[in-house]
Structures are given as C-alpha cells and as structure tokens.
Amino acid sequence: MCRVDDYSTNNRGAGLMALWTAAEAVAATGGQTTGDWTASGVSIDTRTIANGDLFVALKDVRDGHEFVSAALEKGAAAALVTHRPEGVAEGAPLLVVDDVLGALEALGKAARARTAARIVGVTGSVGKTSTKEMLRDVLGRQGKTHASVASYNNHWGVPLTLARMPKDTEFAVIEMGMSNPGEIAPLSKMTRPHVAMVTTVAAAHLEAFEDLDGIAREKASIVDGLEPGGIAVLNGDIATAGVLQKYVERQGFAVQSFGKTSTDWALGDVRVTDAATVISATHGEDAYLFKLSLPGRHFAMNALGALAVCEALGADAAVAAQDMALWLPPEGRGTREVIALDAGSEEETIDLIDDAFNANPTSLSASLEVLAASRPKDGVGRIVKGRRVAILGDMLELGPEEAAMHRQMADDPHLKALELVHCVGPRMKHLHDALPEGQRGQWFETASEGAARAVNLVDAGDVVLVKGSKGSKVSVIVDAIRKLGHR
Numbered sequence: 001m002c003r004v005d006d007y008s009t010n011n012r013g014a015g016l017m018a019l020w021t022a023a024e025a026v027a028a029t030g031g032q033t034t035g036d037w038t039a040s041g042v043s044i045d046t047r048t049i050a051n052g053d054l055f056v057a058l059k060d061v062r063d064g065h066e067f068v069s070a071a072l073e074k075g076a077a078a079a080l081v082t083h084r085p086e087g088v089a090e091g092a093p094l095l096v097v098d099d100v101l102g103a104l105e106a107l108g109k110a111a112r113a114r115t116a117a118r119i120v121g122v123t124g125s126v127g128k129t130s131t132k133e134m135l136r137d138v139l140g141r142q143g144k145t146h147a148s149v150a151s152y153n154n155h156w157g158v159p160l161t162l163a164r165m166p167k168d169t170e171f172a173v174i175e176m177g178m179s180n181p182g183e184i185a186p187l188s189k190m191t192r193p194h195v196a197m198v199t200t201v202a203a204a205h206l207e208a209f210e211d212l213d214g215i216a217r218e219k220a221s222i223v224d225g226l227e228p229g230g231i232a233v234l235n236g237d238i239a240t241a242g243v244l245q246k247y248v249e250r251q252g253f254a255v256q257s258f259g260k261t262s263t264d265w266a267l268g269d270v271r272v273t274d275a276a277t278v279i280s281a282t283h284g285e286d287a288y289l290f291k292l293s294l295p296g297r298h299f300a301m302n303a304l305g306a307l308a309v310c311e312a313l314g315a316d317a318a319v320a321a322q323d324m325a326l327w328l329p330p331e332g333r334g335t336r337e338v339i340a341l342d343a344g345s346e347e348e349t350i351d352l353i354d355d356a357f358n359a360n361p362t363s364l365s366a367s368l369e370v371l372a373a374s375r376p377k378d379g380v381g382r383i384v385k386g387r388r389v390a391i392l393g394d395m396l397e398l399g400p401e402e403a404a405m406h407r408q409m410a411d412d413p414h415l416k417a418l419e420l421v422h423c424v425g426p427r428m429k430h431l432h433d434a435l436p437e438g439q440r441g442q443w444f445e446t447a448s449e450g451a452a453r454a455v456n457l458v459d460a461g462d463v464v465l466v467k468g469s470k471g472s473k474v475s476v477i478v479d480a481i482r483k484l485g486h487r
Helices: 022-029 064-073 100-114 128-139 157-163 184-191 212-225 241-250 297-313 317-326 361-372 402-411 413-417 428-434 447-452 475-486
Strands: 041-043 053-056 078-081 094-096 118-123 145-147 171-175 195-198 231-235 254-259 265-272 277-283 286-292 335-340 349-355 388-393 420-424 440-444 463-467
Touching: 022 078, 022 094, 022 100, 053 064, 053 100, 064 078, 078 100, 100 157, 100 184, 118 128, 118 184, 118 212, 118 297, 128 145, 128 171, 128 297, 128 317, 157 171, 157 184, 184 212, 195 212, 195 297, 212 231, 212 241, 231 241, 231 297, 241 254, 254 297, 265 297, 277 297, 286 297, 286 317, 297 317, 297 361, 335 475, 349 361, 349 475, 361 388, 361 402, 361 413, 361 463, 388 428, 402 413, 402 428, 420 428, 420 447, 428 440, 440 447, 447 475, 463 475
Parallel strands: 041 053, 053 078, 078 094, 118 171, 118 195, 145 171, 195 231, 231 254, 254 265, 349 463, 388 420, 388 463, 420 440
Antiparallel strands: 265 277, 277 286, 335 349
C-alpha cells in the first residue's frame, strides 16, 4: 500500500461531523457496501489512520488490500476495496468498487460538487508547497479552510485532498504538481478551481521537457479546469511570463500578475535581515507593508502572489498581509531551528536551516541568499570563528545539462559570502570541483556517509544550510545535526 505520512487537519477523530455516509459514498462511486457506516475522514495509511476513517486500499509499493484487516482493527469505519481481502470477516464494512483509485477520484469529484467553497489551485516549479501553506494560514483566519497536506499534489494526492474536504468548507487550497507532460490539466479539471496560481517556472523536471517553455505550458494548463469567470494569478517576473500569459488569454481567463515588473501586484522594497523579511508592495491605489518572520526574498514573492490569490477568492488581502507574520514554512522547506550542543552553555549552538525537501538552481540560489544574509556567532566552538556553512545534495531531474547546472552554481553571487561548502552526491561533485580551494569542504558519495561525519562538518556558532532534492536524502544529515544536540 502507499506508505506516506497521512493526516487531515479538518475532519479526523471521533465525535466530529460525518464526512461520508455509506449511502453518499455508494452514490459517488457506484460501488456496493456491505453495511451501513459513517466516516469522519479518509486515509491511505494504516500507520496514521484515525478512528472513523474510510481506509482506501490503494496499490503502490504494496497492495493496500494487505492492510485492510489492520485498518479495521484500528477503528476504520470502512474500507474502499475491489474485493474482500483474505482474513477480513464476511460482515466487515467494505465499499466494493471496480477500481480503487477511480473510486477515490469519484469521491473527490463528489466532494467538490457538494461544496460552496472558493477554491484555488496552486502549481509552480518552486514554492508551491510553501505558498499553499501561506494561503492555508491566512485564509484560515478568515473562514473554514481546507488544504492539501504535506506534498499531496499528484494523481492520488489531489483526489484524496478533495475527498477529505468537509461540505461546509469556505476556502480550499489544492496543490498540483507534475513530473511529466499532461499531468496538471486532469488535476485541475477534477478540482475546478476559481483561481489558479503559478508561483514560478524553473528548471525542475527538465529531463521530461524540451525546454522551459514546455514546462511553462504545462504549468499554465492549471487553468484548463478553471470555473467560468476564473482568474489566473501569474508570476510576471520570470522569462516565461509571456508563455503563461498567452496560454491563459487563449483560454479566455483574466490574469492578475505579481512581481517587480507587474502593474497588478507590484513588489516594492524587500529588506532581508537575519530574522525577518520586510516587504512593501502596491496594488492599484493600495499600499501594503508587511513582514515574514524569517529571511527569504523568494518567500516575499510567494507572499505577494498569495495576497493576489486572497483578493481573487474574495478574502480581505489587507488582513491577510498582516497575518503573514504568523506563517512559518513546513519542515524541510527552509525551517530554522537552534541546536543546543551543550546544555550547560546557551552560547554553544548551531543555527540550522532545513531545506532538504527540494532543489533546483532557482531554489538553491534563493536558499544561498538566505544563508549569505545570516549572522554566525563568533567566540564559541572549536574553530572560534562562526561560519556560514552549506551542505548541498544533488539537484535531480534537470536533464542532459545537469552537470553544467551543478558546476555553474559556483558562480552564484551569494556563494561568495559562505565560508565552507560541503557537497553530497555524484552530481554535486561537479560543484565541489569548481569551488575555490579555501571554500571547498568535504564531498560524499551518499548522504549517509555525510551524516556519519556530521560532527566534523559543523561547529558551534555556525549557521548551516542543508539543501538538496528529496531523492538526494540529505534529510538524514539534517537529522544527524539535530542529534548532535542530544549528546
């Protein structure tokens, strides 16, 4: 079965309102039920299933039917299956369908059809998950808001998110991702958003496309499912902005652009400090001044786009701007934490930036800017001089030019402010070899090798960025650095 972190912030646990009755689920899927039941949530993972969930027996690495018995023992209201699995009692509550994924999609479409929620679909090569979380936070202070969890943005993640949406939702934020051409439009048509946002277009998944224009057209296809009168919110600063704009205009939808060059939502001064980002912007005659509680110029762009989305959805953008200060990124996407190395000394700490979930040249440059703006702490540790240290894992799915793209990161202007750069993976060896000798740290073939040497990579007083594509597994180095504080 699909083994993924699985939770919902809106409809889990006993005593909550019914999400699906057996009759509603049968009507949506065309399946047959073996009993009468009521589900308060939808789950695909027995490790995190909650009492009252409808368990969906998807096939992935393993067949979810193998876990139906365990799901029911843990209190699942029923299981969505193609047959009664071996070991499951004849009278067990089951919703039997021809195809489990197809039935999950049907549940998602039915959930979408029965709600009056204002819905935004969010995609982009970089920043879609962080922007989705921004929107979840600020919209959640203006109405009952439902959003994708984690990075549930693919062919099963989107219908799962929709199937979990309560009837009385007022705002919904649905993240949509892709690895290959033709993947986003079907997700958008299933979601039927009122607003579609493209955060940016960058060299991610480039191996599946001929060029950036091809990626831009795929991202723009998020408008294929827009409701009549829908609005597209587009990044106006990127090189492919014209490609996005043309695609949307051919579909007949209105555009709101955001960025430095935008006349709709214009980004003004952005001041990045060690602990915050202060942003000024204008929209028509309205001026905005707001802050984020962490550094990052790229977060400023995402926040501005999120304000444009809020207005397009009918929310109060001015209130959302003030609430932006309460947002913090999800784990692995730029979160900052202080690791105390010595319980007897408040000074013996490492400032850790965990950005280990995703990487491409655009997002890596943005993270290096954050690290370059940070302030290390002198006078502590073995080395005494506080340092800015980057531990960089491979950037994946960049296509035939991946070696050159890694090597060219040595020319990034923010890299000059760093004292030390460690590299992980065969692709990052190209950057390692291109670094100046004094800045060149250690290179490891695998992240596990780097994790085993974590104590030698960093020191008290350092600000440490760990960045890489999820497949590079540099998150194990993040965990190893955290464990240095448990000695």
